[in-house]
Amino acid sequence: MSRLKDLNVPVFWAEGHPGRLDREKWQIEVRGLCEKPAVFTWQHLKEMEKTIADARLTSVTRFSVRGKWGGIRVSDILDAVKPEPSVRFVRFWSVKGIYDTSIPLDIALREKTLLAYEFDGKYLDEDYGGPVRVLCPYLWGYKSAKSIVAVELMDHYISGFWETRGYSDEAEIEGGKVRDMNQGGRVRPIPDGEVIRFLDE
DSSP states (O other): OOHHHHTTOOOOOTTOOOOOOOGGGOEEEEEESBSSOEEEEHHHHHHSOOEEEEEEEEOTTSEEEEEEEEEEEHHHHHHHHOBOTTOOEEEEEEGGGOOEEEEEHHHHTSTTOEEEEEETTEEOOGGGTOSOEEEOTTBOGGGSOSSEEEEEEESSOOOOTTGGGTOOSSOBOOOEEEEEGGGTTEEEEEOSSSOSSOTTO
């Protein structure tokens, strides 16, 4: 059982659970406005320098979970493909090509924005977006797309799956109460922005 399941983190796939996915054959295409488009296989990702981000994933449905997410910085992926100067947004596509979402380049380049494949030292399973998902703790969780198969570099913004259904394009985390899954779902208040601390600490 995964640590996320141990913490009773909700499992939710807007476009339907993908079922079992083959980690060893996983690949992510990086395309769009870049000099060196590339396909990163699971083996490529494992050979790259791993970053551990101690961070919280916070859902717009008002739960938050903290752990040590392991993976590759999106900035390292972009360094490898050499984005063109016109790039302003990074778009992520989930398996099946139904779910997509975009974030500004400056947020994609932050140190804790990852293509994550681990949580607390264990590989992510399909329930929680494995083999590889986005971790972007600076924004609501719907920007942290699951089971990534493509990354697209763009000079303009395109609303994604949830954004076209009324969710905020900016996805800035708003203060209020969330369930802290690390404390059994205890309801706690957060300030605006990335959830680093709670207001009742």
